[in-house]
Amino acid sequence: xxYEANLRVWRGDAAGGGLQDFTVTVNxxxxxxxxLHRLQATQTPDLAVRWNCKAGKCGSCSAExxxxxxxxCLTRMGTFTEDEVITVTPLRAFPVMxxxxxxxxxxxxxxxxxxxxSPRPREADGSxxxxxxxxxxxxxxRKCIECFLCQDVCHVxxxxxxxxxxxxxxxxxxxxxxxxxxxxxQLDRKDVxxxxxxxxxxxxxxxxxxxxxxxxxITDNALIPMKERVVDRKYVPSTWLGRTIGRRKG
Amino acid sequence: MTxxxxxxxxxxxxARLDVRTLRTDRWWLQPLLTVLALVAFIVYSTVRAFxxxxxxxxxxxSPFYAxxxxxxxxGSTFPExxxxxxxxxxxxxxxxxxxxxxxxxxYYRKAYYRSFWMSPPACAVAExxxxxxxxxRFPLIxxxxxxxxxxxGLVFNVFLTYEALMSFRNEDGEWFHMGLGTVILLTNATLxxxxxxxxxxxxxxxxxxxxxxxxxxVRYKAWTAVSRLNTSHMKYAWISLVFVAFTDFYVRLLATxxxxxxxxx
Ligand code: SF4
Ligand code: SF4
Ligand code: FES
Ligand code: FES
Numbered sequence: 001x002x003y004e005a006n007l008r009v010w011r012g013d014a015a016g017g018g019l020q021d022f023t024v025t026v027n028x029x030x031x032x033x034x035x036l037h038r039l040q041a042t043q044t045p046d047l048a049v050r051w052n053c054k055a056g057k058c059g060s061c062s063a064e065x066x067x068x069x070x071x072x073c074l075t076r077m078g079t080f081t082e083d084e085v086i087t088v089t090p091l092r093a094f095p096v097m098x099x100x101x102x103x104x105x106x107x108x109x110x111x112x113x114x115x116x117x118s119p120r121p122r123e124a125d126g127s128x129x130x131x132x133x134x135x136x137x138x139x140x141x142r143k144c145i146e147c148f149l150c151q152d153v154c155h156v157x158x159x160x161x162x163x164x165x166x167x168x169x170x171x172x173x174x175x176x177x178x179x180x181x182x183x184x185x186q187l188d189r190k191d192v193x194x195x196x197x198x199x200x201x202x203x204x205x206x207x208x209x210x211x212x213x214x215x216x217x218i219t220d221n222a223l224i225p226m227k228e229r230v231v232d233r234k235y236v237p238s239t240w241l242g243r244t245i246g247r248r249k250g
Numbered sequence: 251m252t253x254x255x256x257x258x259x260x261x262x263x264x265a266r267l268d269v270r271t272l273r274t275d276r277w278w279l280q281p282l283l284t285v286l287a288l289v290a291f292i293v294y295s296t297v298r299a300f301x302x303x304x305x306x307x308x309x310x311x312s313p314f315y316a317x318x319x320x321x322x323x324x325g326s327t328f329p330e331x332x333x334x335x336x337x338x339x340x341x342x343x344x345x346x347x348x349x350x351x352x353x354x355x356x357y358y359r360k361a362y363y364r365s366f367w368m369s370p371p372a373c374a375v376a377e378x379x380x381x382x383x384x385x386x387r388f389p390l391i392x393x394x395x396x397x398x399x400x401x402x403g404l405v406f407n408v409f410l411t412y413e414a415l416m417s418f419r420n421e422d423g424e425w426f427h428m429g430l431g432t433v434i435l436l437t438n439a440t441l442x443x444x445x446x447x448x449x450x451x452x453x454x455x456x457x458x459x460x461x462x463x464x465x466x467x468v469r470y471k472a473w474t475a476v477s478r479l480n481t482s483h484m485k486y487a488w489i490s491l492v493f494v495a496f497t498d499f500y501v502r503l504l505a506t507x508x509x510x511x512x513x514x515x
Contacts (some may be wrong), residue, residue, distance in 0.1 A: 014263050067272030067374055087272050094261035131464035155370040159258035160382045201384035204356055204364045207373035228454035237393040242309055
């Protein structure tokens with residue numbers, strides 16, 4: 001069964017813009033991205049919307065639907081009632097380029113600042129061996145599709161532009177945790193996490209975990225464990241002493 | 251409510267929209283319920299901690315007063331360590347442990363940052379503060395001491411378990427008896443164990459801090475078990491909170507004579 005949906009879409013650019021109302025046909029089983037494509041095809045050929053895979057795997061189509069950061073291609077129209085007004089806006093933590101497209105380069109800059117994977121030397125036969133139970137934890141974080149919905153929702157930067165310089169955001173703090181837990185990595189990342197990437201700014205309110213389309217438990221499995229590791233390093237007198245006299249390896 | 255901070259979603263370059271949030275669901279409900287529940291608990295426990303009476307009904311002691319460590323204590327469930335002035339409720343000496351433990355708990359932090367401090371009130375709803383430093387400065391940097399409260403909390407759990415075992419006595423102090431109160435005290439102690447063992451700091455110290463689980467099979471097992479409990483930490487936080495208050499209330503009913511403890515044997 002098809003019906004006419006009431007859509008409100010943010011249109012404009014950095015100079016200004018606002019919400020515009022449209023009525024668009026919806027067929028059974030469609031997602032919000034389908035409706036935007038139909039809008040593009042029938043009424044607004046110049047509507048800018050970024051997308052790629054339509055399968056929740058490329059992380060391109062991030063936007064906000066009824067105020068909640070979501071993937072356009074994974075949000076089914078069936079989750080709304082037929083008479084509901086559905087509001088679609090660009091991500092609101094990043095600068096807008098045009099319509100639903102934002103400039104997410106903040107995230108690439110942060111990614112570049114994370115010290116790279118630094119594995120220990122290869123074994124004599126030239127291979128890197130690790131046990132499955134040792135890589136299991138960081139593997140969860142590898143599911144990330146870099147949609148940056150978590151970066152967008154995190155109030156540390158969403159509500160405070162000035163924090164952007166000192167806070168890497170959940171996705172990249174998770175990357176630090178991933179490397180700190182990695183069985184082959186040799187760098188110690190606790191100080192960097194706290195001092196340069198703002199782990200202490202996170203107040204574990206879990207919005208990143210709430211919006212992650214991959215269902216990664218960012219707060220429980222990456223951020224809080226990383227905070228605990230930082231406590232080991234920075235706030236516990238006994239481990240500080242232990243480290244100074246050269247004991248206590250993980 | 252309709253303004254946006256020029257430093258936040260209203261910052262230059264971002265898509266202009268003069269609303270705090272476009273969320274259409276009842277995002278305010280959860281913070282509201284959290285405030286109501288926590289305020290109810292704080293009021294009740296404060297009144298009870300200062301009441302300095304009706305916390306002991308042979309053989310049961312209220313968890314708000316256990317371990318009872320002064321000579322002022324009713325009953326004698328625990329060694330009396332010192333004598334304080336009579337007007338100071340014995341609950342006040344020990345309050346710091348459960349209070350500090352829950353106050354620095356990662357789950358409660360989330361709950362009160364969101365509901366009391368509105369930082370943020372709900373996801374993608376602008377917070378009302380102009381600037382934000384998170385847990386990087388005094389006093390919130392002290393949240394990092396959570397694990398010490400966790401250790402102290404474990405000691406308290408031992409005491410409360412001991413008190414629960416002491417309640418397998420009758421009113422004359424004879425062993426191998428049991429009443430409804432015994433079940434309540436035991437349940438309370440069990441819930442507190444579940445709350446403590448599902449703690450994020452617990453998860454870290456049993457194994458989370460390791461880089462190579464494969465070198466520590468026993469700790470890996472412990473970590474796996476705590477991780478499983480940890481996914482329900484929020485649930486245990488609430489259930490144990492409500493049950494502590496209920497246990498205290500039950501003891502109060504007995505102590506005031508409003509109710510008679512059904513004895514099983
Ligand atoms: S849990 Fe931390 S990183 Fe995640 S959204 Fe909240 S403040 Fe940001
Ligand atoms: S962690 Fe989740 S929400 Fe964040 S970028 Fe990766 S997939 Fe997206
Ligand atoms: S289009 Fe690739 S995730 Fe939506
Ligand atoms: S008790 Fe909640 S995290 Fe430790």
